[in-house]
Structures are given as C-alpha cells and as structure tokens.
Amino acid sequence: MKLHRSCDVVPDGSGLVCRQGRVYGIVTFAVFSAAFACPVGFGYAAGIPWLGIPFGLFALLIVPLLWGDMLSRFRSSNWLLWIRPDGLWIHLRSYRDQSPHDRPAVVELSYAEIAQIGRHAERYSVQSRRSRQYHKVDSLQVRLRQPETGEFEAALAAGRQTRQPERVFLGFIRSRARLTHFPVSLPSPEVIRIAWRGGYNHAVVPSLRRALAELSQHAEIAEPAGETRKxxxxxxxxxxxxxxxxxxxxxxxxxxxxxxxxxxxxxxxxxxxxxxxxxxxx
Structure with a gap:
C-alpha cells in the first residue's frame, strides 16, 4: 500500500476510471431549479407575485449550492476509483473538497495485497419525530490480505478535518461549509468500503457491475454480501x-x-x- 498526493495522480486513458456521475448532478440541478422557478412564475402570471417571494428567497440560498455541486463533478479531481492493469487506486478526497491538493489522499494497492473484492449492500433506517426514513447503500468492498491500514486511516481522518476555503454568495454572504461527503470508509482494519449508489448523494459511474467485471480480471470476486441494521x-x-x-x-x-x-x-x-x-x- 502506497499513499500519494492528489496533485501527483491524474488518471489517464488506461484502465477504468470511476467517478461521481455528472449527469446526476445536471439532473439534480435542473429539477430543483425548476421546482423553485415554477411557483415564482405562477405567482407573476396569476398577478400575485408575493406568492413566489418565499420560493425565490429560498432559491437564492439553495440553487448556488446545487450549481457548485454540479460544477464540482466536472473537475479533473472528481474520480473515486482507478482500475489499472497494475493495481487499484482509491481517491480518498471528496469531489466537493476545494482545499489544496497537496495532502496524501490517493491509495495505491497492488492486486497481490487484495484477498477479495465484492459487492456489499447495507440497509438501515433512521427514525425522526414524525417518520422513519429507510436507506440502502450499495458499495464496493475490498478485503485486504493484511490489515496494513494505519496510514490509510490517518489519511481518512485528515480528509474529514480539512478546512474548506471561504466562499462568498451574492457579494456579501460569507460561508465556510463543512464537507459531508465521504464515500470511502474503513469498517474494519482489513476492509475498505467504497459507497457506490444510494445513501447520502452517492452516484458513482459506471455501474458497480461493470467495475466488478473489470476487477474480475485482476482479483478474486467474492459473493455479494449485505447487512440490515436493526x-x-x-x-x-x-x-x-x-x-x-x-x-x-x-x-x-x-x-x-x-x-x-x-x-x-x-x-x-x-x-x-x-x-x-x-x-x-x-
């Protein structure tokens, strides 16, 4: 296992590159923008413009965030997994992270270090005061032969604590957002889990099936596993x-x-x- 700085690793045309879906970002931006625009347009068309004022104000806060999220998906740093003929490269840095790229955030694994790779499905629910929300997260799970994950865990922790640059909205609103998107986790010292679809804004392309098909040429594929949380x-x-x-x-x-x-x-x-x-x- 080797760690590299994000700025030193840029996927080229070799192998298969997996990243957060760009089309997903475009569709999300378009749907929410239309949802805010319709009440505003209806209010003006019906001669009751005050009806759209709350939606317009809310849109001023939400739409710029969605626009920024969409643009982040088109950056060269938006890649999560690089399946190369000589090894597996995992990017620990979120596509939303706008901090400098000079910290170790890319893990290089040789296929000899990997015992098995497979699909993992997790189902869980969260109870609020009024309802229960159900979630399902499909992940790629990498099981290592040896639990050599000390540096890996330290890099994950450093990524969670990275401070984001201050952003200015509408010329006067200053904000320093926290990162809330961490697709790579370490549930046990010998298991690396990469969230693929579902949960909190995970929409990786290509499909997990295609990624596993590519990986089957280099590593043993395990039977699909899963768990349902109580x-x-x-x-x-x-x-x-x-x-x-x-x-x-x-x-x-x-x-x-x-x-x-x-x-x-x-x-x-x-x-x-x-x-x-x-x-x-x-």
Missing part, C-alpha cells in the same frame, strides 16, 4: 453511540442528529452541537 429502538445505548459515530464518519451528519433527537431526547440544537463536536474529534 432499528434504533432495538439496540443498546453503546450501539447507538457506535451508529452515531459511524454516521458522522460517513458524512451523514443530519441522520446522526436525528438519531440523537429521537433516542436521546436531545433538542435539534443540542444534537447539532454534539455532532459538530464529534466531527471535530474523529
């Missing part, structure tokens, strides 16, 4: 703590806060503060 009401306090920590590590900070509100009777403000503090430490 509902939060059926697990112990220690397991709730573990789940909150896991959600924070994968970037699902909203679901982590919801879990605290429902199971620990936190207010939303208390839950958000707790998640923020936990995010600073992990």
């Amino acid at each position: 509902a939060s009401s059926q697990i112990s306090d220690a397991e709730i703590d573990d789940r909150v920590l896991e959600l924070v590590k994968r970037g699902d900070r909203l679901d982590a806060a919801r879990l605290l509100v429902h199971e620990r009777n936190y207010t939303l403000t208390q839950a958000k503060r707790f998640v923020d503090e936990l995010d600073e430490r992990v």
Whole structure:
C-alpha cells in the first residue's frame, strides 16, 4: 500500500476510471431549479407575485449550492476509483473538497495485497419525530490480505478535518461549509468500503457491475454480501453511540442528529452541537 498526493495522480486513458456521475448532478440541478422557478412564475402570471417571494428567497440560498455541486463533478479531481492493469487506486478526497491538493489522499494497492473484492449492500433506517426514513447503500468492498491500514486511516481522518476555503454568495454572504461527503470508509482494519449508489448523494459511474467485471480480471470476486441494521429502538445505548459515530464518519451528519433527537431526547440544537463536536474529534 502506497499513499500519494492528489496533485501527483491524474488518471489517464488506461484502465477504468470511476467517478461521481455528472449527469446526476445536471439532473439534480435542473429539477430543483425548476421546482423553485415554477411557483415564482405562477405567482407573476396569476398577478400575485408575493406568492413566489418565499420560493425565490429560498432559491437564492439553495440553487448556488446545487450549481457548485454540479460544477464540482466536472473537475479533473472528481474520480473515486482507478482500475489499472497494475493495481487499484482509491481517491480518498471528496469531489466537493476545494482545499489544496497537496495532502496524501490517493491509495495505491497492488492486486497481490487484495484477498477479495465484492459487492456489499447495507440497509438501515433512521427514525425522526414524525417518520422513519429507510436507506440502502450499495458499495464496493475490498478485503485486504493484511490489515496494513494505519496510514490509510490517518489519511481518512485528515480528509474529514480539512478546512474548506471561504466562499462568498451574492457579494456579501460569507460561508465556510463543512464537507459531508465521504464515500470511502474503513469498517474494519482489513476492509475498505467504497459507497457506490444510494445513501447520502452517492452516484458513482459506471455501474458497480461493470467495475466488478473489470476487477474480475485482476482479483478474486467474492459473493455479494449485505447487512440490515436493526432499528434504533432495538439496540443498546453503546450501539447507538457506535451508529452515531459511524454516521458522522460517513458524512451523514443530519441522520446522526436525528438519531440523537429521537433516542436521546436531545433538542435539534443540542444534537447539532454534539455532532459538530464529534466531527471535530474523529
């Protein structure tokens, strides 16, 4: 296992490059923009322009974020997995990360280091005050022959703590957003898991089936595996703590806060503060 700086690795035409889907970003931007524009247009057409004012104000906050997300998908740094004839390269850096590219964030694995590669499906639910939300995440799971993941785990932690540059909206609104998109995780010392579809904004292309077909030429493919997490009401306090920590590590900070509100009777403000503090430490 070797670590490289992001700025030193740019995928070329060899092998198969997997990245966050660009079409997904375009469609998301178009759908939400239309959803905000329709009430505004209807209000003006019907002679009641005040009807569209709330939607217009909300659009001023949301649409620039969606526009930025869409543009991020077209950057050269938007790649997650590079399947090369001589090894597997994993990019730990989120496509949304706008910090300098000079930190170690690319892991190079030789196929001799890999025991098995396969599909992993995880199903879980998060209870809010009014409803239960169900999630499914399909992932690529890489099982190593030896748990040589000390540097890997350190690089993941460094990526979660990376400060983003300050952004200015509308000429006067200053914002420094936290990263909430972390597709690569380390559920155990010998297992690397790469979220592919579902969950929080994971939409990697090409399909996981195609990626596995490409990898089958170089490594052993395991049988599909999966797990269904118990509902939060059926697990112990220690397991709730573990789940909150896991959600924070994968970037699902909203679901982590919801879990605290429902199971620990936190207010939303208390839950958000707790998640923020936990995010600073992990």
